[in-house]
Amino acid sequence: AQKVTQAQTEISVVEKEDVTLDCVYETRDTTYYLFWYKQPPSGELVFLIRRNSFDEQNEISGRYSWNFQKSTSSFNFTITASQVVDSAVYFCALSEVGAAGNKLTFGGGTRVLVKP
Amino acid sequence: NAGVTQTPKFQVLKTGQSMTLQCAQDMNHEYMSWYRQDPGMGLRLIHYSVGAGITDQGEVPNGYNVSRSTTEDFPLRLLSAAPSQTSVYFCASSGDRGYGYTFGSGTRLTVV
Numbered sequence: 001a002q003k004v005t006q007a008q009t010e011i012s013v014v015e016k017e018d019v020t021l022d023c024v025y026e027t028r029d030t031t032y033y034l035f036w037y038k039q040p041p042s043g044e045l046v047f048l049i050r051r052n053s054f055d056e057q058n059e060i061s062g063r064y065s066w067n068f069q070k071s072t073s074s075f076n077f078t079i080t081a082s083q084v085v086d087s088a089v090y091f092c093a094l095s096e097v098g099a100a101g102n103k104l105t106f107g108g109g110t111r112v113l114v115k116p
Numbered sequence: 117n118a119g120v121t122q123t124p125k126f127q128v129l130k131t132g133q134s135m136t137l138q139c140a141q142d143m144n145h146e147y148m149s150w151y152r153q154d155p156g157m158g159l160r161l162i163h164y165s166v167g168a169g170i171t172d173q174g175e176v177p178n179g180y181n182v183s184r185s186t187t188e189d190f191p192l193r194l195l196s197a198a199p200s201q202t203s204v205y206f207c208a209s210s211g212d213r214g215y216g217y218t219f220g221s222g223t224r225l226t227v228v
Contacts, residue, residue, distance in 0.1 A: 045208075045219040047218070050214075097213060102147040102164075102166070102212075102214070103164060104149070104208075104216070106151075106160075107158055108157060
């Protein structure tokens with residue numbers, strides 16, 4: 001069975017600090033997808049990134065970057081020079097290609113609080 | 117605007133009452149799912165559908181029913197509400213395997 005673990009429940013930083021969110025996953029599939037979603041205080045879920053299991057290239061998008069390491073089953077997310085607007089709960093999720101229904105398994109989420 | 121529409125946004129039920137949470141998408145997506153979000157537990161899958169007429173159970177299906185008579189709609193029925201069903205419910209749709217989901221804005225349900 002697939003599982004996603006986000007060991008950090010809450011991280012508090014001061015604006016402009018960098019913050020890294022850890023995500024460790026378990027799967028028996030060789031083909032799978034990993035995702036990060038952001039949930040701001042307003043409550044909606046916002047898609048940030050999708051990565052497939054065959055693409056281990058790191059990715060940078062503005063102040064966001066992602067480090068995918070298959071060897072350690074990790075897909076970590078870094079916010080550089082954090083801003084107050086980054087305050088949110090961030091979820092890592094996994095979808096196995098072989099699983100029925102295109103189901104997503106979520107981690108428990110990490111709450112990020114960025115203080116001015 | 118294209119997307120996933122959930123209604124209502126807020127609901128208070130008494131124990132034992134039944135109700136239906138509505139979900140509609142206009143993106144012609146095959147995959148639809150219902151999740152519930154509880155503090156510290158992330159989102160857990162209740163039921164999902166891979167197309168009209170096809171549904172299946174997720175991780176926490178007890179107390180909920182679904183049906184998918186059309187591609188667009190995927191309602192979630194609470195048969196007899198219990199306080200343990202107090203949660204935030206999200207409906208989501210996806211157009212293709214592995215392409216992640218678009219989520220509705222959520223329904224905050226309180227059962228007293």
